Amino acid sequence: MQPIEWDEDKYSVGNQIIDNQHHQIIISINRLIAQYNKGLKEDIVKDINQTGYQFESHFIVEEMLLEGVGSPHTKDERDAHEKYHINLMEILIEHPVDDVLIYLITWWTEHILVDNMKFKGEL
Numbered sequence: 001m002q003p004i005e006w007d008e009d010k011y012s013v014g015n016q017i018i019d020n021q022h023h024q025i026i027i028s029i030n031r032l033i034a035q036y037n038k039g040l041k042e043d044i045v046k047d048i049n050q051t052g053y054q055f056e057s058h059f060i061v062e063e064m065l066l067e068g069v070g071s072p073h074t075k076d077e078r079d080a081h082e083k084y085h086i087n088l089m090e091i092l093i094e095h096p097v098d099d100v101l102i103y104l105i106t107w108w109t110e111h112i113l114v115d116n117m118k119f120k121g122e123l
């Protein structure tokens with residue numbers, strides 16, 4: 001499985017806190033991909049639970065910053081975060097680890113490059 005290639009210009013949404021968190025999250029996902037490529041599937045499930053805290057704190061910060069500037073994207077982001085949790089839990093319980101990683105890669109790249117780009121310049 002291919003890791004996500006971080007590109008500051010491509011991924012920056014114009015806020016240093018958010019950009020740093022996104023970068024750290026991508027590093028964590030890439031670490032899971034590296035484990036997967038080494039065949040350490042059981043470790044991935046354990047580590048996803050640990051990185052869950054990092055993902056969660058990003059959502060809290062993002063929602064707080066958006067709310068602070070009265071962004072019209074606040075509600076959409078909050079809804080998207082909630083949906084993410086539900087979907088991830090479902091996939092973790094019912095699907096093989098391959099699907100979990102594919103979901104993380106797809107969701108997070110879309111989260112940054114599509115959803116968060118909508119508020120670029122607001123924060």
Ligand SMILES: [Fe+2]
Nearest residue numbers: 062077081111
């Ligand atoms: Fe978000």
Ligand SMILES: [Fe+2]
Nearest residue numbers: 062111112116
């Ligand atoms: Fe984000």
